[in-house]
Every structure is written in C-alpha cells, then in structure tokens.
Amino acid sequence: MQLKSGSKFIVSHIIREEISQSNGEFCSPEIVLNRYSGRTICSVGDVTTKILSSASVEVFLQVVDLKTKRNNDGSFPHIEGSIKVFNPPGVITHDLFLAIEKVFKEGKKARIEVDGEEDLAVIPIIFYSKLDTVIAYGIPDKGMACLEVTQSLKEKIDDLLKRMDIEWQK
DSSP, rough: OOOOOTTEEEHHHHHHHHHTTOEEEEOHHHHHHHHTTOOOEEEESHHHHHHHHHTOOSSSSSEEEBBTBBBBOSSSOTTTTEEEEOOOEEEEHHHHHHHHHHHHHOOOOOEEEEEEGGGHHHHHHHHSOOOEEEOOOOOOOEEEEEOOOOOOHHHHHHHHHHHHEEEEOO
C-alpha cells in the first residue's frame, strides 16, 4: 500500500452501500467457539469484542472505539498497551491500515483503539489477514455477524479499494 501517514481512503455512499449489502452471516459466541475453533478470530466493535471475550473466545485482533452507537458512556474502558489510531467517520486512514498490517506481520494478539470510527476496519483486516481468518463484527440493533476470509472476498476488497478515492497527505 503506497500511502503516506495522514492519507486516507474515502468511502463513498455507493461503496458504503455495497459494503452493507455484503454482510456475513449472523453468528453467536457459541458458533464462533464451535465452528471456528483453532482459526484466527478478529473482532470489530466494542459490544462484539466484549461478548466474545465474555464467552472465552480467543480473539487475535480487537478493533474498538470505546463507544457503542457513537455514545461514550464509559462502558468500554481503555486498556493499557493498546495501539491508538485516529480514523474519522467515512474513511479508512493509512494509519489504521499500518496498525492492522503490523499486527498481522508480528503475529501477536493486539487491541487497536480507534479515535473516531472503527466499523470500516473490517476492510484492512480482510486485506492483511490470511485465508480462513474469521472476522466478527456488530450490526447495530441486529446482532453479530461473522465473515470468513476467502480468496474471493480478498479480491472483492482489492476491487473496492481500487475504486475508492484517496485523499493524499501533502
């Protein structure tokens, strides 16, 4: 990825609509524990991360923003040692891409705390993860969904990224 710190992918309304139509399947912590045992599990969203942790699911990468539905009521506290990244709504910053890439390259469990919006972190997770990684994320007012990273999903993400506008940092 040839971006500079401060650069960002702009997620247009059309691309956001496309993303929202390709949700994974609804799942529960029990499904994650039973069906995906032994696989790399990533979670995006505070409620999803909390639910999986409470069910003793071993999560490799957690991406949270310490809020739920844009509200910061103190229910999701900062955890020391977390990687902090700024990512405003409607974009995916180069810094978020770099943080996720680093976690996968190092192969150590991590938590990324996003100042801004974390929901689009699913895209760089798919981009950098290995095949068969499972990403659990929340769908507000509906529940939790899981995506399995396949070659076809990686190709779809590559295509989405190529179609996004990039705001370059000067």
